[in-house]
Amino acid sequence: MWCFSYWLSFQGKKKFLTDVKFYQWEDSIFYKYCVDQIVRRCVPAEEMESILNHCHTREVGGHFGVNTTAAEVFQSGFYWPFLFKNVYAYVNTCNTCQRSGNISRRNEIPLNNILEIEIFDVLGIDFMGPFSPSFSNQFILVAVGYVSKW
Numbered sequence: 001m002w003c004f005s006y007w008l009s010f011q012g013k014k015k016f017l018t019d020v021k022f023y024q025w026e027d028s029i030f031y032k033y034c035v036d037q038i039v040r041r042c043v044p045a046e047e048m049e050s051i052l053n054h055c056h057t058r059e060v061g062g063h064f065g066v067n068t069t070a071a072e073v074f075q076s077g078f079y080w081p082f083l084f085k086n087v088y089a090y091v092n093t094c095n096t097c098q099r100s101g102n103i104s105r106r107n108e109i110p111l112n113n114i115l116e117i118e119i120f121d122v123l124g125i126d127f128m129g130p131f132s133p134s135f136s137n138q139f140i141l142v143a144v145g146y147v148s149k150w
Contacts, residue, residue: 032079040079051078052090063097 008016023042024031030042043051055072056063064072070087073079080086091097129139 034074034079038077040074040077043078043080045080048080048086049090051076052087056087056090056094057096063094063100066091 022033024033024039031039032042033039051073052069055076056069066084066088069091070084073083073087124142124144126142126144127139128142131138131140
């Protein structure tokens with residue numbers, strides 16, 4: 001306990017001793033017991049870039065925003081102290097995300113109300129043909145129930 005007493009204040013020592021109970025060292029791998037009661041692997045700085053690449057760009061990700069990418073990292077079982085800050089910086093430097101903007105009000109398609117009627121009230125009948133003969137049939141009669149799509 002005397003080793004860190006030189007460079008930490010009293011409050012720093014108390015914080016260190018309360019935070020240390022959430023970490024575990026096992027077989028040269030560092031783990032953290034997180035708030036959601038899941039044990040996650042603490043990642044060194046060299047691996048952060050590849051994890052962010054997989055969770056944001058590759059098949060697992062889909063060029064989503066900061067919160068979704070950070071959730072993917074957590075679901076993959078990884079943790080590091082400045083995760084959200086690093087994810088924010090990574091998403092802001094992603095070339096594909098910067099080229100595609102958000103959908104503006106101008107690009108939205110207006111929603112149309114659905115007409116509520118009984119099933120089979122509205123039928124569409126169409127007569128198609130002549131086609132090349134198939135089993136001596138040249139015409140097709142098409143009937144569509146617009147509400148039920150049958």
